[in-house]
Amino acid sequence: MDVYSFLEAVRQKKPLVHHLTNWVTIYDCAQVVKSLGASPVMAHAPEEVADMAGLSSALVLNIGTLTSEFIESMKIAARAANKKGIPVVLDVCGAGATTFRDQKSFELLKSARVEIIKGNASEVARIAGRDVRTRGVDAAAVREDLGEIASLLANERDCVVAVTGEEDIVADPRSVFVVRNGHEMMARVVGTGCMAASVIGAFAGASPDRLSEAAAAGLACYGIAGELAAEECAGPAAFKERLMDRVFQLTADDVVTLQKVSP
Amino acid sequence: MDVYSFLEAVRQKKPLVHHLTNWVTIYDCAQVVKSLGASPVMAHAPEEVADMAGLSSALVLNIGTLTSEFIESMKIAARAANKKGIPVVLDVCGAGATTFRDQKSFELLKSARVEIIKGNASEVARIAGRDVRTRGVDAAAVREDLGEIASLLANERDCVVAVTGEEDIVADPRSVFVVRNGHEMMARVVGTGCMAASVIGAFAGASPDRLSEAAAAGLACYGIAGELAAEECAGPAAFKERLMDRVFQLTADDVVTLQKVSP
Amino acid sequence: MDVYSFLEAVRQKKPLVHHLTNWVTIYDCAQVVKSLGASPVMAHAPEEVADMAGLSSALVLNIGTLTSEFIESMKIAARAANKKGIPVVLDVCGAGATTFRDQKSFELLKSARVEIIKGNASEVARIAGRDVRTRGVDAAAVREDLGEIASLLANERDCVVAVTGEEDIVADPRSVFVVRNGHEMMARVVGTGCMAASVIGAFAGASPDRLSEAAAAGLACYGIAGELAAEECAGPAAFKERLMDRVFQLTADDVVTLQKVSP
Numbered sequence: 001m002d003v004y005s006f007l008e009a010v011r012q013k014k015p016l017v018h019h020l021t022n023w024v025t026i027y028d029c030a031q032v033v034k035s036l037g038a039s040p041v042m043a044h045a046p047e048e049v050a051d052m053a054g055l056s057s058a059l060v061l062n063i064g065t066l067t068s069e070f071i072e073s074m075k076i077a078a079r080a081a082n083k084k085g086i087p088v089v090l091d092v093c094g095a096g097a098t099t100f101r102d103q104k105s106f107e108l109l110k111s112a113r114v115e116i117i118k119g120n121a122s123e124v125a126r127i128a129g130r131d132v133r134t135r136g137v138d139a140a141a142v143r144e145d146l147g148e149i150a151s152l153l154a155n156e157r158d159c160v161v162a163v164t165g166e167e168d169i170v171a172d173p174r175s176v177f178v179v180r181n182g183h184e185m186m187a188r189v190v191g192t193g194c195m196a197a198s199v200i201g202a203f204a205g206a207s208p209d210r211l212s213e214a215a216a217a218g219l220a221c222y223g224i225a226g227e228l229a230a231e232e233c234a235g236p237a238a239f240k241e242r243l244m245d246r247v248f249q250l251t252a253d254d255v256v257t258l259q260k261v262s263p
Numbered sequence: 264m265d266v267y268s269f270l271e272a273v274r275q276k277k278p279l280v281h282h283l284t285n286w287v288t289i290y291d292c293a294q295v296v297k298s299l300g301a302s303p304v305m306a307h308a309p310e311e312v313a314d315m316a317g318l319s320s321a322l323v324l325n326i327g328t329l330t331s332e333f334i335e336s337m338k339i340a341a342r343a344a345n346k347k348g349i350p351v352v353l354d355v356c357g358a359g360a361t362t363f364r365d366q367k368s369f370e371l372l373k374s375a376r377v378e379i380i381k382g383n384a385s386e387v388a389r390i391a392g393r394d395v396r397t398r399g400v401d402a403a404a405v406r407e408d409l410g411e412i413a414s415l416l417a418n419e420r421d422c423v424v425a426v427t428g429e430e431d432i433v434a435d436p437r438s439v440f441v442v443r444n445g446h447e448m449m450a451r452v453v454g455t456g457c458m459a460a461s462v463i464g465a466f467a468g469a470s471p472d473r474l475s476e477a478a479a480a481g482l483a484c485y486g487i488a489g490e491l492a493a494e495e496c497a498g499p500a501a502f503k504e505r506l507m508d509r510v511f512q513l514t515a516d517d518v519v520t521l522q523k524v525s526p
Numbered sequence: 527m528d529v530y531s532f533l534e535a536v537r538q539k540k541p542l543v544h545h546l547t548n549w550v551t552i553y554d555c556a557q558v559v560k561s562l563g564a565s566p567v568m569a570h571a572p573e574e575v576a577d578m579a580g581l582s583s584a585l586v587l588n589i590g591t592l593t594s595e596f597i598e599s600m601k602i603a604a605r606a607a608n609k610k611g612i613p614v615v616l617d618v619c620g621a622g623a624t625t626f627r628d629q630k631s632f633e634l635l636k637s638a639r640v641e642i643i644k645g646n647a648s649e650v651a652r653i654a655g656r657d658v659r660t661r662g663v664d665a666a667a668v669r670e671d672l673g674e675i676a677s678l679l680a681n682e683r684d685c686v687v688a689v690t691g692e693e694d695i696v697a698d699p700r701s702v703f704v705v706r707n708g709h710e711m712m713a714r715v716v717g718t719g720c721m722a723a724s725v726i727g728a729f730a731g732a733s734p735d736r737l738s739e740a741a742a743a744g745l746a747c748y749g750i751a752g753e754l755a756a757e758e759c760a761g762p763a764a765f766k767e768r769l770m771d772r773v774f775q776l777t778a779d780d781v782v783t784l785q786k787v788s789p
Contacts, residue, residue: 235771
């Protein structure tokens with residue numbers, strides 16, 4: 001897979017990526033999109049989300065600090081995105097932690113078409129109907145094969161499913177990609193999971209006709225930036241800064257040499 | 264213009280700058296005010312905004328992640344600021360992107376006196392009645408002369424208008440300042456526009472009788488810090504950190520040597 | 527006091543620390559908990575806060591950007607925490623600045639059991655009934671002896687009271703600890719006060735049977751990280767990054783050598 005061509009598409013098309021995301025990592029979601037060369041916009045008022053989605057090339061929804069009202073705005077935005085034909089990414093952040101998160105996730109999936117479901121192992125397992133309990137927003141162990149769960153969910157909902165973790169898995173109804181880029185320091189930093197969803201949004205917005213490859217390419221680029229960043233620092237805060245800047249600086253050579261994506 | 268004297272006024276008076284701002288860049292708005300030697304406070308509950316404005320030396324409003332309720336709190340805060348006689352800065356963040364933002368911006372301008380309107384080229388052009396479309400929160404090209412638009416708007420509303428961009432323009436009904444400080448890296452970082460409004464708020468709060476000069480001096484100091492920071496780093500995240508710290512460290516010599524403000 | 531054993535307890539038990547906190551410093555509150563080796567989760571919807579508190583080992587409430595609705599969610603979360611028997615930390619951020627903050631603080635203290643009240647000098651003095659006026663969220667001078675105020679409040683409410691400042695004071699109904707760690711750079715950074723409450727939450731969650739010692743140990747470790755960070759940087763933004771990473775890297779040797787906690 002030519003991962004770099006997907007990054008080039010982001011840099012050339014500079015997609016506007018509309019987010020309704022959480023208040024913890026909202027800045028980082030915006031900055032990672034900007035570091036990629038794309039444009040972020042964050043807007044959640046019910047009166048404007050449809051207009052903003054209408055200006056955009058992708059929509060990223062993240063339920064990290066959800067409320068009932070916020071979910072209603074997400075539904076309006078997602079329906080507008082569906083109407084315009086731009087990809088919708090849903091980060092089911094914290095699914096499996098509370099009943100409320102589970103219910104609202106299923107409500108969202110029912111109320112509009114979601115092209116890419118993204119989460120960590122226990123979040124995705126929960127959305128796939130497994131009886132797991134996420135530890136707040138940190139993944140809990142899942143006993144089954146994650147690739148299989150992702151594939152079944154992708155088939156059931158006819159969408160792309162991206163599971164982030166030590167290895168990232170991207171499944172669509174026909175194929176499964178495994179991305180072996182990344183670094184364990186990413187798990188020590190708050191927001192790397194949310195940023196992954198924003199990265200997927202930017203790549204999907206730039207290559208809307210090849211969604212699963214775009215998602216896998218986005219996760220590979222992001223993981224490569226993480227590997228490069230980890231060489232240069234010892235702690236999570238310095239790492240996050242370097243990660244943002246390595247995303248900004250990624251070269252064709254970095255990507256071609258380091259990409260580890262298997263179909 | 265003696266730019267440094269305005270920075271000294273901020274450092275000596277340490278104005279309390281009350282913000283109702285957006286959730287994306289709220290931390291950076293607070294920290295840049297603190298780095299200047301002033302005091303930030305963020306508060307938006309309708310029950311307390313008037314009291315908080317009553318303790319403060321300036322009020323900064325930023326509609327970046329507006330909702331209808333949030334705008335109502337802004338109105339209460341702005342009227343309290345007017346009553347106390349402290350300057351109100353309105354960052355029309357994203358005006359021109361959606362009808363809702365335009366309407367709410369005009370509503371705010373109607374409901375209280377705003378001393379300083381701040382935005383990028385297309386945001387300000389939209390508030391001046393031009394038919395432009397902002398790209399989310401990123402400026403779109405404006406064909407007319409920006410100095411002229413700013414002057415006309417300053418005259419029409421009898422206020423100061425600050426347009427940020429490659430060159431910053433600060434217009435009041437009688438004069439126009441052009442600030443040629445800054446660095447293109449600032450456009451790669453999420454929040455530099457919002458931070459500019461907070462900087463203007465701190466300078467306006469310390470020199471409330473000379474608002475257009477204070478705004479121009481604030482933008483010059485901020486731009487100089489940006490120039491110094493850019494020499495020391497390659498990526499946007501490292502740059503933002505250095506920018507904050509260069510704001511904190513600015514010396515009289517930095518400011519006198521590097522200021523590029525023309526009346 | 528064996529400060530390091532409390533840090534070890536955090537690292538071994540990795541308590542989940544549920545926050546309802548403010549929008550300014552929410553990221554930093556989460557990251558400092560993660561840097562300590564614990565797990566943060568931020569959730570405020572009234573429909574889920576009881577469930578989330580039920581998964582957690584400590585609850586941290588911070589009224590920095592309060593609204594009436596947000597306080598209602600805090601009450602639900604605090605009652606669930608009481609029911610589960612996990613410690614509740616209340617950061618009375620900005621108490622003394624507006625009547626609304628004072629009222630809501632007292633309302634919270636009345637509606638559920640709070641194990642640890644945390645604030646700066648004027649915030650705590652206000653909660654103890656003194657007639658002081660906080661400057662936004664920055665401490666105002668308090669003329670009385672802070673140790674005495676803290677002790678009286680701890681007795682009156684039968685809880686732990688932590689006052690942060692140049693010296694930190696931790697009082698319970700029987701004893702007072704003074705923590706002389708920390709660095710003046712911490713006062714130049716937005717969010718260090720909020721992060722202190724989150725640190726206390728993590729330590730309290732890991733050692734729920736020794737709350738005042740846990741709070742003092744947490745503040746000592748945090749202050750030591752600040753001292754180490756200050757040696758390595760000149761400005762507040764670089765300092766914050768180093769602070770986060772020094773929290774992550776703290777060794778037994780750092781803690782044993784540098785701790786300054788007196789009973």
